[in-house]
Amino acid sequence: xxxxxxxxxxxxxxxxxxxxxxxxxxxxxxxxxxxxxxxxxxxxxxxxxxxxxxxxxxxxxxxxxxxxxxxxxxxxxxxxxxxxxxxxxxxxxxxxxxxxxxxxxxxxxxxxxxxxxxxxxxxxxxxxxxxxxxxxxxxxxxxxxxxxxxxxxxxxxxxxxxxxxxxxxxxxxxxxxxxxxxxxxxxxxxxxxxxxxxxxxxxxxxxxxxxxxxxxxxxxxxxxxxxxxxxxxxxxxxxxxxxxxxxxxxxxxxxxxxxxxxxxxxxxxxxxxxxxxxxxxxxxxxxxxxxxxxxxxxxxxxxxxxxxxxxxxxxxxxxxxxxxxxxxxxxxxxxxxxxxxxxxxxxxxxxxxxxxxxxxxxx
Amino acid sequence: xxxxxxxxxxxxxxxxxxxxxxxxxxxxxxxxxxxxxxxxxxxxxxxxxxxxxxxxxxxxxxxxxxxxxxxxxxxxxxxxxxxxxxxxxxxxxxxxxxxxxxxxxxxxxxxxxxxxxxxxxxxxxxxxxxxxxxxxxxxxxxxxxxxxxxxxxxxxxxxxxxxxxxxxxxxxxxxxxxxxxxxxxxxxxxxxxxxxxxxxxxxxxxxxxxxxxxxxxxxxxxxxxxxxxxxxxxxxxxxxxxxxxxxxxxxxxxxxxxxxxxxxxxxxxxxxxxxxxxxxxxxxxxxxxxxxxxxxxxxxxxxxxxxxxxxxxxxxxxxxxxxxxxxxxxxxxxxxxxxxxxxxxxxxxxxxxxxxxxxxxxxxxxxxxxxxxxxxxxxxxxxxxxxxxxxxxxxxxxxx
Numbered sequence: 001x002x003x004x005x006x007x008x009x010x011x012x013x014x015x016x017x018x019x020x021x022x023x024x025x026x027x028x029x030x031x032x033x034x035x036x037x038x039x040x041x042x043x044x045x046x047x048x049x050x051x052x053x054x055x056x057x058x059x060x061x062x063x064x065x066x067x068x069x070x071x072x073x074x075x076x077x078x079x080x081x082x083x084x085x086x087x088x089x090x091x092x093x094x095x096x097x098x099x100x101x102x103x104x105x106x107x108x109x110x111x112x113x114x115x116x117x118x119x120x121x122x123x124x125x126x127x128x129x130x131x132x133x134x135x136x137x138x139x140x141x142x143x144x145x146x147x148x149x150x151x152x153x154x155x156x157x158x159x160x161x162x163x164x165x166x167x168x169x170x171x172x173x174x175x176x177x178x179x180x181x182x183x184x185x186x187x188x189x190x191x192x193x194x195x196x197x198x199x200x201x202x203x204x205x206x207x208x209x210x211x212x213x214x215x216x217x218x219x220x221x222x223x224x225x226x227x228x229x230x231x232x233x234x235x236x237x238x239x240x241x242x243x244x245x246x247x248x249x250x251x252x253x254x255x256x257x258x259x260x261x262x263x264x265x266x267x268x269x270x271x272x273x274x275x276x277x278x279x280x281x282x283x284x285x286x287x288x289x290x291x292x293x294x295x296x297x298x299x300x301x302x303x304x305x306x307x308x309x310x311x312x313x314x315x316x317x318x319x320x321x322x323x324x325x326x327x328x329x330x331x332x333x334x335x336x337x338x339x340x341x342x343x344x345x346x347x348x349x350x351x352x353x354x355x356x357x358x359x360x361x362x363x
Numbered sequence: 364x365x366x367x368x369x370x371x372x373x374x375x376x377x378x379x380x381x382x383x384x385x386x387x388x389x390x391x392x393x394x395x396x397x398x399x400x401x402x403x404x405x406x407x408x409x410x411x412x413x414x415x416x417x418x419x420x421x422x423x424x425x426x427x428x429x430x431x432x433x434x435x436x437x438x439x440x441x442x443x444x445x446x447x448x449x450x451x452x453x454x455x456x457x458x459x460x461x462x463x464x465x466x467x468x469x470x471x472x473x474x475x476x477x478x479x480x481x482x483x484x485x486x487x488x489x490x491x492x493x494x495x496x497x498x499x500x501x502x503x504x505x506x507x508x509x510x511x512x513x514x515x516x517x518x519x520x521x522x523x524x525x526x527x528x529x530x531x532x533x534x535x536x537x538x539x540x541x542x543x544x545x546x547x548x549x550x551x552x553x554x555x556x557x558x559x560x561x562x563x564x565x566x567x568x569x570x571x572x573x574x575x576x577x578x579x580x581x582x583x584x585x586x587x588x589x590x591x592x593x594x595x596x597x598x599x600x601x602x603x604x605x606x607x608x609x610x611x612x613x614x615x616x617x618x619x620x621x622x623x624x625x626x627x628x629x630x631x632x633x634x635x636x637x638x639x640x641x642x643x644x645x646x647x648x649x650x651x652x653x654x655x656x657x658x659x660x661x662x663x664x665x666x667x668x669x670x671x672x673x674x675x676x677x678x679x680x681x682x683x684x685x686x687x688x689x690x691x692x693x694x695x696x697x698x699x700x701x702x703x704x705x706x707x708x709x710x711x712x713x714x715x716x717x718x719x720x721x722x723x724x725x726x727x728x729x730x731x732x733x734x735x736x737x738x739x740x741x742x743x744x745x746x747x748x749x750x751x752x753x754x755x756x757x758x759x760x761x762x763x
Binding site: 028067071072112 | 682
């Protein structure tokens with residue numbers, strides 16, 4: 001096949017491209033320029049999209065012996081990922097921009113352009129496994145390395161997208177990938193993994209949001225209210241600085257009556273009210289999800305399954321019931337610290353069934 | 364087989380230049396040493412300087428060897444600005460064109476940011492030629508405050524030759540020195556330093572069949588320059604650094620041949636270029652040819668063809684041609700490998716999308732009919748494919 005390898009400059013995508021080339025595919029490496037001003041994005045090894053990352057990707061392509069180009073997708077990334085991230089936070093929700101990027105950029109804009117240019121598939125360094133099911137559809141399963149499994153952030157991919165994707169790392173543990181990179185002579189073998197959000201250079205999400213939201217911020221201050229007493233415990237500097245389940249950084253002067261820590265329970269973006277309370281009050285027993293995306297066939301009856309509610313989060317046993325604009329989830333194992341905006345990814349064993357965006361939680 | 368249609372980026376070294384360079388690589392001798400080996404190296408350098416001077420119409424003492432075009436441009440702009448401002452603090456304006464190479468634009472931005480220069484980039488018309496009336500108005504607004512004028516001899520993207528004689532006449536009326544970046548012009552059109560009247564001119568080796576990493580700033584004896592690189596003062600005290608005798612020997616050999624063969628080469632290139640352009644337009648009727656349609660030496664570089672393919676991304680075209688062994692350029696400035704719309708085309712009045720959908724094919728001394736044939740065979744299907752991809756990447760928002 002003619003295959004496009006999306007190369008971030010990290011070790012995983014480099015090995016994925018090398019494996020695809022070794023498997024006999026005609027591989028072309030591309031690095032996605034996602035920042036409008038690459039110098040303003042983070043430097044060093046923590047993130048992606050820096051000039052250094054682009055050079056690392058280029059050197060990996062040289063070593064593998066494949067052509068390499070930089071594709072400028074900064075406008076699409078800004079519109080589809082960064083602006084969405086801002087408006088979600090402004091609305092009191094907690095989005096995951098990596099899912100959004102996979103859904104709109106890597107497996108949409110890049111794949112569309114690649115297919116039009118005569119390529120058959122996109123290969124990435126994501127840790128997930130693809131196989132063909134009995135019904136002929138492509139199934140996505142969790143990676144062998146549970147600690148690195150990225151099927152959660154790929155839960156937004158549809159059958160069409162999966163049919164044009166290759167994830168060659170899903171059957172291997174991360175330490176082996178590093179060793180393999182070393183064996184292949186790839187300089188990025190010991191490059192640290194990326195963390196956090198690639199477009200926030202210093203990792204200070206609250207500060208970045210405050211700066212970017214500026215006048216469009218729904219509030220720049222508001223009360224922090226105790227859920228049990230109704231007492232105003234303090235003031236904050238913008239509700240977007242909080243996420244449901246957050247414990248640190250609340251800066252509340254008065255301790256709770258029982259001396260136990262308090263957590264963010266609710267964010268009301270218009271009034272700016274942030275409600276805090278005890279850990280028990282975080283327990284969520286049900287979810288309403290919208291924007292459903294199915295990897296294969298959409299379920300038409302209640303489904304006994306498990307759900308994962310955040311990247312690298314635990315699995316919860318659940319029943320998913322399709323609704324008119326999405327699905328409702330009854331959690332058999334209560335979840336804690338679940339915020340609207342997060343993705344709910346549905347699993348049947350190791351297989352990803354689909355995903356939705358959490359619109360509301362039930363406690 | 365590689366079909367190389369990117370001679371404006373760099374052109375293959377001439378065998379004579381490679382021979383002249385390698386002949387020196389085996390010899391020891393710092394051209395500034397006083398012993399026999401040093402004198403031998405010095406002799407090579409000075410003979411080379413005389414060769415360059417003869418080829419380009421200046422005196423040997425007016426050749427300042429540099430590490431290439433970028434350094435020569437920096438030396439001319441910063442050196443002239445600092446020295447002119449030092450002799451009269453009122454001289455803070457620098458007038459240039461909107462279509463200069465980044466080796467000129469970036470030093471100008473730096474001077475504006477760090478050295479309080481007032482940079483005015485004069486606009487161009489639809490074929491990329493400088494607006495002389497605007498230049499005149501800008502000079503005459505306050506001639507005493509102009510430190511220098513810098514206008515390229517020929518544009519690297521669309522090949523438009525600038526009216527250097529007129530620029531010089533306008534500037535010299537007020538005693539303002541003129542620099543020109545002639546990196547693309549030498550070997551393609553007649554270039555004579557003294558006859559042109561310019562005060563400083565940038566040339567470089569690797570665009571004329573010489574080695575990389577060597578070039579020169581030709582600068583009139585009476586023009587004062589402030590140095591950029593301080594050290595041994597080897598080159599007329601305005602450029603320090605151990606003299607690179609092998610590179611200089613290669614550069615001089617290339618210079619001599621490029622100028623000697625220029626008329627014949629230009630005829631051949633213009634014919635090939637016209638065939639390339641007509642052939643592409645016949646196969647892709649909606650393509651648009653950019654730059655000056657007049658092919659005369661005062662209008663257009665003979666080896667330059669520049670075309671816009673509506674609905675296509677230049678990147679996609681380049682990649683598809685590259686996969687078929689055909690090498691060209693999007694003619695755009697590359698910032699860390701991130702393609703950006705060409706500032707030259709934007710200055711010529713193109714919109715962002717047109718600018719991003721353009722390719723530069725540049726011919727040189729090794730170009731053949733077969734190169735053009737190969738492009739003409741590939742261009743139809745490549746454009747068709749790129750157009751499909753261009754539309755999806757622009758308009759498509761839905762997953763496949």
